[in-house]
Amino acid sequence: MRILLAWADETSPNLGVRALGRGSQDLLQRIWPEAEFTYMNYGTKPDAVTWSPRGLIREWVTGRRGMRDWLGGFDLYWDTRSGDSFSDIYGLPRHTTMSLIHEFAARSHVPTILAPQTIGPFGSRRSRLLARRDVHRSKLVLARDPMSARASASLGRPVDLTTTDLVFGIDQPVPEPGNDVLLNVSGLLWRSLHHGDPHVYRRQIEGVIDGLLDRGRAVTLFPHVLDSADADNDVPLAVELRDRYDGRLDLVIPRDLDHARALIAGARVVIGARMHACLNALSTGTPAIAMAYSRKFAPLMSELQWPHVVDAGRSDDAVGRILAAVDDPELTAQARKAQARGQHMLAGAAELVGSSQ
Structure with missing residues (x-):
């Protein structure tokens, strides 16, 4: 079982992004103990992947980077969207890049799951169209709160489960006392x-x-x-x-x-x-x-x-x-x-x- 963990990693200076990665891996490893994990994020971009929306369209036509073959080598595309980036609150370019790569994976016949995350808000027609394509192409859509579940339903795709954040899947630490x-x-x-x-x-x-x-x-x-x-x-x-x-x-x-x-x-x-x-x-x-x-x-x-x-x-x-x-x-x-x-x-x-x- 080869799993691509998208938009989380183990080295980001943002410890929230690391928590999403660790929570994802700990959760999925309980399901598939022998799974192999690969991270894809802005600080850990694989050579076969491009972030540019134009580059993604060009790659789909030409295949010069080998992105389709690279994605096709995974058994699961686990899409965390950095927890709260399935939205346009951080700008449309970020939302567009993440959405197009999700679609690229789906078109490469890799099962895609939208991991537990915030869904929305979507402030523009284009933003909603991108989101609609992603939720409809996903094998599972998981929301981490009821408002996100309603946002997905408004796109015509009810979530498969409303759960909570992936951080609750991380193994418990040994406390280091001393701080009030x-x-x-x-x-x-x-x-x-x-x-x-x-x-x-x-x-x-x-x-x-x-x-x-x-x-x-x-x-x-x-x-x-x-x-x-x-x-x-x-x-x-x-x-x-x-x-x-x-x-x-x-x-x-x-x-x-x-x-x-x-x-x-x-x-x-x-x-x-x-x-x-x-x-x-x-x-x-x-x-x-x-x-x-x-x-x-x-x-x-x-x-x-x-x-x-x-x-x-x-x-x-x-x-x-x-x-x-x-x-x-x-x-x-x-x-x-x-x-x-x-x-x-x-x-x-x-x-x-x-x-x-």
Whole structure:
């Protein structure tokens, strides 16, 4: 069994992308213990593949790169779309590239599965047309929340299962204790105008830090997108905040996904705007207060029966809600219930995928 894991990998500076890859592999390996896995992502592009939409059309006609033969060597195309890129919120070119490669695989007679992910929103006619072709060409379509299931149904293809995020399929880490509050500050939200008001987000973060320090809590800054040439990373901002607070904040930079999950599992609570920082936490039974910047957060967390989600970059009352959640004595017990629910929901996905082949 040869499986192509699309749009996830083991080396991305974004630990959420790594979590999708690891969750996919751990889930599928339980179904097919002898499976062989190959990753395909922007940082791990195979030689036979082109990202260009024009290049993909040219390759279908000429076959010069051998992409059809390369794809045809797999028994399954497992399409994660980076968790939330089956949409045009990150731009139509990204959505177009991912959709065309999915179609290329389907036309190469490889069974394609849309792994558990967010589906939509689709803001243009072209975007919807691309999405419609993908869901109709997929052997299985799995959504990780009910809103995504409704988005797929609106394209004329009801999902085969509404489950949860793949992070709940990752094997449990050995906790590395020593941290009280891990605070993930998103470099994306700190700078970008596309996901809320960065000035509001900055006030929120400063209010949370000040409120935690006033309560005597130990705060450790925790990047979840590691340093790279891409401006969308959390490390420089974490260093800047540590220096600004003159030694009152700690900083820990994870070495890799395993280290991140061990740190999270040993912490008392995580506060974060990177969704997989929060999902890594809940999947290990650690409470996570999510600072949501898109519609991917709330419906997924709601299905886990996890209420601690606030709006990042939009509402100044988020600070009070975050601090109240941190003070909640039932927080850890709630997190353990969310963990168990997520594991149970994802087990249903494994059963469905295993029976489909």
